[in-house]
Amino acid sequence: MSNTLYITRTCVDCGKVMRNVYHTKVRCPECGHQHHLDMCAAYRERKRAERMLHPAPKPAPKPIPKKPVPAVPVTTLADDIRAADKLGISYGKYMLLKMQANKKACPCANTDKPKR
C-alpha cells in the first residue's frame, strides 16, 4: 500500500492544516460536522419546498366492508349455559336438544330413494 494516499492539506473552510489525512479529506472534523449539518438543513428545506409545490395526492378513503349477516342467530357459550341452567339440565343435554330441534327432516324419509 502506498503512502501517497495520506497527505498534508488545509481545511477548505477554516484553513486549519491537517497532517497525514486521507487524500480525499477536504475539511477538518469540526468543519466537516458543520458542513454535514448545513447540507442536511438544505436538503430538508429543498424537500419542504418540493412538498409545497407538489403535494402528494391523498389516497381515496377505503370503502367500509359490510359485515355479512349470519343466517342463524349466533349464541355464545355463556348464553347456552344460561339457557341450560334455566331449564335445569346440563349443557351437553341442552346442546343435544338444540341440535335435534334444528335438525331438518331427511328428504328421503319414507321414500324409496337411497339414503345419503
Ligand SMILES: [Zn+2]
Ligand atoms: Zn476546518
